[in-house]
Amino acid sequence: MNDYKITNKFLTVTVTETGAELTSVKANNGGYEYLWQADPKIWKRHAPILFPNVGRLKDDSYTFNGVKYHLPQHGFARDIKWDLIDKSSSKLIFQLESNEDTLSKYPFKFVLQAVYELKNFELKVNYIVKNTDNKKMIFSIGGHPAFNANFKNTSISANQREFDRYTLNGNYLNPSPIGKINFSYAHKISRSDFLNDALILKADKDLTELFLQTNVPDSESDEKQLERSTRIA
Structure with a gap:
């Protein structure tokens, strides 16, 4: 390999x-x-x-x-x-x-x-x-x-304000949304987001961008936190 x-x-x-x-x-x-x-x-x-x-x-x-x-x-x-x-x-x-x-x-x-x-x-x-x-x-x-990523300081933002939210039924997608998730402001990630496995969002047909943002150490010896932004979709 x-x-x-x-x-x-x-x-x-x-x-x-x-x-x-x-x-x-x-x-x-x-x-x-x-x-x-x-x-x-x-x-x-x-x-x-x-x-x-x-x-x-x-x-x-x-x-x-x-x-x-x-x-x-x-x-x-x-x-x-x-x-x-x-x-x-x-x-x-x-x-x-x-x-x-x-x-x-x-x-x-x-x-x-x-x-x-x-x-x-x-x-x-x-x-x-x-x-x-x-x-x-x-x-x-x-x-x-x-x-x-660290749950304490990680959030998701998007270029789309609101998404329908779905969940899994066993191994398969439940076709009915369970509600909406709002991205008017950055959504702070928590463990509760994943109690039913993946966080599944329905995006528009047009280009949709999600941004995962977290604070990470600038170096192993430096306590200063350096903000990075990673495009994930």
Whole structure:
């Protein structure tokens, strides 16, 4: 398994070829690690790419054109080796193409790319999905990053004022909203937000941006708190 790094004045970023998964986003000043470091006792991943399905299908299966297929929770892209097709000091492009194994689970030909690019104190992540088949392709795609944050001083803000809020019913999404969450002001995260598993929000069709903001140490020996802002969606 190969790991690849990009770096600039502010950050050093590491991505592994398995799943093209982001595994580290570290500040060069002070060495703070922004990304969860995959403690297997809690959660063994860092930031998997979910494709061609986000979430779990009923009985982990579906039928297309009369044929039944099996897909695990969050798809297969996170567990497959991707090809590194372009690399510079500040940019990595990984690619995954359909093959006999993927076609046995998901009967569509595709090319999927993950692009990681550093720009100052910001890491931009883009997913590009190309349909190389002769039929309409059905898919969903998502990021699943986990960040190191402190509940005492972490909040979420957004460019959309209000979201419908949903919850899970067992392994599946409850289709009826349980209420709304208001982002007129930054929403301070607490453990109560996750009593029913994930905090699930319905966004507008237009571009929606969420910002996770937390205070982190400027250095291990310095008690001064340095505010960082990380774009998460």
